[in-house]
Amino acid sequence: MPANITGSCLCKAVKYTITGHIKAAANCHCNTCKKNTGGAFTSLVIVGDESFRFDQGEGSLSAYQVSEQATKHFCRICGTPLFNVHQKFPNNRMVTLGSLDDPTAATPAVNVYCESMLPWVKDISALNCFEKEFQR
Ligand SMILES: [Zn+2]
Ligand SMILES: [Zn+2]
Numbered sequence: 001m002p003a004n005i006t007g008s009c010l011c012k013a014v015k016y017t018i019t020g021h022i023k024a025a026a027n028c029h030c031n032t033c034k035k036n037t038g039g040a041f042t043s044l045v046i047v048g049d050e051s052f053r054f055d056q057g058e059g060s061l062s063a064y065q066v067s068e069q070a071t072k073h074f075c076r077i078c079g080t081p082l083f084n085v086h087q088k089f090p091n092n093r094m095v096t097l098g099s100l101d102d103p104t105a106a107t108p109a110v111n112v113y114c115e116s117m118l119p120w121v122k123d124i125s126a127l128n129c130f131e132k133e134f135q136r
Contacts, residue, residue: 005018005101005102005105006055006100006101007099008099008101009057009074009077009078009082010079010080011077011078013056013057013075013077013078014057014060014075014082015054015056016053016055016082016095017055019052020050020051021051023046023047023092024109024110025043025044025045025097025108026044026046026108027108027111028043029111029114029117030113032067033113034116036084037081037096037098040121041117041118042081042096043096043108044095044108045094045095045100046094047093048092049093052093057075061074061082062075070085073093080096080099081096082095082096082099083099
């Protein structure tokens with residue numbers, strides 16, 4: 001049995017548990033994901049609906065129809081995107097890796113929609129890194 005993986009939004013109104021195994025984890029570089037999260041790309045974990053349960057706050061979710069086939073589900077109090085549902089992957093949800101309480105619980109294995117990958121992303125590990133904020 002895989003360990004339960006919990007997740008939540010920024011304000012903690014919505015809490016969920018992934019009770020089954022993660023089918024896949026990917027970084028999506030499409031432009032819709034950029035708009036969806038405000039980030040350069042979005043890391044997503046795919047789980048079956050049967051492996052996902054709400055622990056609280058389902059009523060605080062709002063849904064936004066991103067495209068004909070995809071819907072974004074987010075906390076309407078704090079705005080955290082929690083998961084997407086896509087008709088191409090029925091009975092699954094694509095949970096935002098950043099909403100996991102322990103985001104190290106899953107590691108993306110692939111990059112998708114690389115046609116839209118920002119050119120600096122592939123060299124990100126070469127940037128100067130600071131343990132905390134920027135220091136001169
Ligand atoms: Zn929230
Ligand atoms: Zn995407």
